Amino acid sequence: MNLQRQTLAFTALAIAAISALFFQKFNQFSSLQRLPKKEITVSAAISLTDAMQDIKAAYTAIAPDTTVTYNFAASGTLQRQIEQGAPVDVFLSAGVKQMDALDDRHLLVRGTRRDLLQNRIVAIAPSGTEAIADFRDLQKPEIKRIAIGEPEIVPAGQYARELLLNLNIFEQIKPKIIFARNVRQVLTLVETGNVEAGIVYQTDALNSPQVEVEAIAREGLHSKIIYPVAAIENRPNLETARAFVDFLESDRAREIFEIYGFIPLTKSENRSESSANF
Structure with missing residues (x-):
């Protein structure tokens, strides 16, 4: 009888110990589940759509606890969304003008703005x-749109x-021009033959087998094409946003x-904080 009682007592103690361990692990797991998630929303110029999908895959490979959500549109549209309070953590523009507008309204996190790419x-x-x-051949009569x-x-x-x-042909061809809401729409109009010609970024053209590059603009005929990036003020995941911006300058992202087809800028080519109105 004593042996039987000892066995029952040992079994009860073992069950109690296992139960305590189980509930300890369960509580630890539950605590982890309640930790704030690392999530950021990145608003990026639509010309970056394809490259940024690969950037996302590369980043999540080294930061699997971070969820990156993209919002692609024309840079001016994204600028207005941010000004109106859209929940955006990082802005990657295809133009300096849009970033300067946010800078003037003190919507950029100090020290995060960089000139990232050229096109x-x-x-x-x-x-x-x-x-x-x-x-200049855009003036030809056979080019109707x-x-x-x-x-x-x-x-x-x-x-x-x-x-x-600068080529003194804008007014002559203006009646032929169809204005699109973003550069990808321009590309689609040319791909589908709805227009005879279009003007886009070289990166868009390189990734479409349905169009051919007919001419490349010479330097000095337009403003330098710079893609700046910055983190946006008053967002809860600032450190995560900073980490993502830093990754965009990494060797892997540059590759x-x-x-x-983008031309990554080196850190020495970035504008200084003073020139970025910080």
Whole structure:
């Protein structure tokens, strides 16, 4: 009987110990589940769509506890969304103008702004056509429709207008121009043959087999194409946003951007904080 009682007592103690361990582990797991999640929303120029998907995969490989959500649109549209209080942690613009506007309203986190990338402006036409060999050929009568981004909200459209004005052909071809809400819409209009020509970033053209680059804008014919990035003020995940911005300057990120035709800037080429109005 004594042996039986001892066995029962030992069994009861073992069950109690196992139960205590189970509840300890369960409580630890529950505590981990209640920890704040690392989540950031990144608003990026639509011309970066393809490259940023690879950037996301590379970043989550080294930061699996972070969820990155993208919002792609024309840089001017994204700028207005941020000004109106959209929950954005990081802004990556295709133009300095839009970033400067947010800077002027003190919406950028001090010390996070960098000039990240450069690009080029090109004239494109549907594959297999040979109507143009130079931007001035856009004046030809057979070129009836030309697509460019809306200059007030689309940096590519701003650069295109500057280029055409400097070539003294903007007014002549203005009746032919179809203004698109973003650079990807310009690309689609050319791909589908709805226009005979368009002006887009070189990176967009390189990644579409349905169009051909007909001309590349010379330096000095438009403003320098700079893609700046910065973290946005008054957001709960600032450190996570800073870490993502830092990653965009890493060697791995530079490799990805180069694959898609962008020209990464070195840290020494970035504008100083004083020139960025900080």
